[in-house]
Amino acid sequence: MNTASGIAAKLQDITASMSDYNPNALTVQQAQDIMRAYVQPVCGIEKLTIRQALGRVLAADIISPINVPGHDNSAMDGYALRGEDVADGLELELKITGTAMAGAEFTGMVGYRQCVRIMTGALMPAACDTVIPQEFTTKISDDEIRISAGSLRAGDNRRLKGEDLAIGTVALHKGKILTPADLGLLASLGIPEVSVQRRLRVAIFSTGDELRSLGETLESGCVYDSNRYTLYGMLVRMGCEVLDMGVIQDNPDALEAAMRSACENADAIITSGGVSVGDADHTRQLMRRLGEVAFWTIAMRPGRPMAFGKVTSTGKAAYLFGLPGNPVALMVSFYFFARQALQQLGGAEIVPLPIFRVKSNANVRKRPGRTEYQRGILSIREDGELGVSITGSQGSGILRSMSEANCMIILDDEQGNITAGEKLSVLPFAGLI
Template identity: 65%
Template sequence: MTHTVPPAPTSTPSLNDIVSCISGYDPNAMTVTQAQAAIREFIQPIAAIEKVAIRSALSRVLAQDIISRIDVPAHDNSAMDGYALRGTDVAAGAAVTLKVVGSVHAGARFDGEVQPGQCVRIMTGAPMPAGCDTVIPQELTTDAGEHAVTLPAGRVRPGDNRRLRGEDLAMGSVALPRGRRLRPSDIGLLASLGIPEVAVQRRLRVAFFSTGDELRSVGEALDPGCVYDSNRYTLHGMLTRLGCDVIDMGVVGDDPAALEAAFRSACEEADAVITSGGVSVGAADYTKQIMASLGDMMFWKIAMRPGRPLAFGRIRSKGRDAYLFGLPGNPVAVTVSFSFFVRDALLHLAGAEPKPLPRVRVKTAATIRKKAGRTEYQRGILAPDDTGAWTVRLTGTQGSGILRSMSDANCIIELEHERGDVAAGEEVSIVIFDGLI
């Protein structure tokens, strides 16, 4: 069941208010970091939450902190199969023979207290017997028999191989924080705490469509001068990986009435709208005009390659509003713009706390040409060289319309705004695709 938490009363600044505070703001020369910061500040996370069973919670965003109601583990227990004993019996560091007074398995408990000179056969995960604080692995013992076992000198120290009660999670501590996007290991953690369901943010609804008379959907005849629309399929995959509910609105031609109807319909059904094409200068590009007429919009030229034109803002129709991302039409530019602008914005809108995409520093296998004064995202292949050292090389020609360059790549080479040409052997930052694209 979904319900909405009323937001605290605040006055939401306009997008123009936000960008006016950017030092040196120029819509025709926005840096990547300036645009990212403006987008994040403008977006307000959705407030609707719902409760779901933990089996259905994968990739959902936690709406509340998860507080551990128990200690994990619930008792001191053995980290090894071996023998539980008193640490004082091995404190001197000399060989010692101990009397075996019982055994204990995981899920059971040893009755009584182990005395000096005694030990208990114990299995991994079994509770530590009273009086014991140390475990010696069975493979480190000698002359192990039913009634006695010898511990060679120096093989174990007091406190070794014991897992303490609550060392994983103490009762009352935060097990998982609000805003976390749940991974498989998180689902397992919830189960270990005996939690059957959790409160999560409602899934984002994202509508998207492509613009242009030249576009054809897969399955349609390809007329002269036309191309198949790949962008919608790329966006569908990326949105699905983010856990969004997707609304594919197809291709909208270069017709003002059709475009306005599409924007209004998308706005009325979704939390966010993504378009590809129509945000650069063109004789038949009505998209920018219609975007501007429907809401609070900015049209930027980002100092980056690929993906220079970018529209962002919020549009309204029939009392509903939605954030709008107008992406370039070139296939590679769509993927790059989504990855470095839209992805984090949608996570923030969904109530998640976006983490910076991990960057890895590696050496280049060859020279990379780069123009200073813009951030470049070049498609790379990360692989070990003949010595086993990991290096990165370009996929080939880096044109923004060459979708094959993205398909061949397993990483993005991120070349900083101020950087110029990169010599072979220099280090660069890369973002690995796995789990992203």
């Protein structure tokens, strides 16, 4: 968790420096920029074996202690020869003088118009700098092959020493979220352990007298709370530790106790509900009283209301993300605001979301002046290109539409109606949601 002194910038100073700042009409980009300027990474590093480090954030650059590969070697099965023998590009007959196997050095000599049978990964014999694949040769006898004219150039099919990584260069950068390929790369360098950032601890709770937890009786007018389960899944996907504080009723004392406990035990707090103008005013008052919190109306749909800042209790501080109560609005707000801020808080390198341009399969209605996020289904069209269709009704309370969708359609604030066949921006959910 953070200490109150660990957060450098003041939210009011950041917003005061923006000439066009209007908390009642904030653009998506402005809100993202404010979060980026305000959030500071937490401290805390631990050392893990590489198998334990999957999905964790690298805390320091990994410098290659060796050359990869360590020696010039063959990129394929074939015959190693001297490049000068094929310089003229003419048909060539070569005598086979031996075999070079992977893991063993060939110590023989290779002279003019001679070659060595070589396996993939085997060290290049002295004087050899070129490999011809065996399928591009013609066998003349057990110890002689023919190469057709123009089938090879000097230096072909040879992997150079240090070609992948040279000793002393950065193999993986600080802030990298480690993938399976990264674990293999670390192993190839002989590195058994790495330093990673500690996991973020995120407290979550929902507010609302109408909400019930699973297992409770559902009275008339009440609904089961789905937001905590959605948040749990998204946060676990990010590698966070989740402190689920349940449903907090719209009671000032209960809310303050929950907020203080969350602040004292977590790096960040995510609430759902209670931040709209029409919600219980004591929730907004409490957030203001416990810290520096801004309440925004963002020019977007769904997810207009949002609270952001930090709260403090007994010298401990936690970042606060007050997200809307509607299920789809909550997910949209998380992915386009909280997710990147939490990555930054955890010390991760911020990688832009993978947004693509694809054809719309139908007309899409859109009013300029706000950013809209609509649920979509990506598929292959008859013309062979990717196309996207909307998943029916786009109400912010229809969580089923998020379950059915495999992408989010992003319509920028200046964009108007879309006609069928026109390209628009989509964010695939694969690996994200």
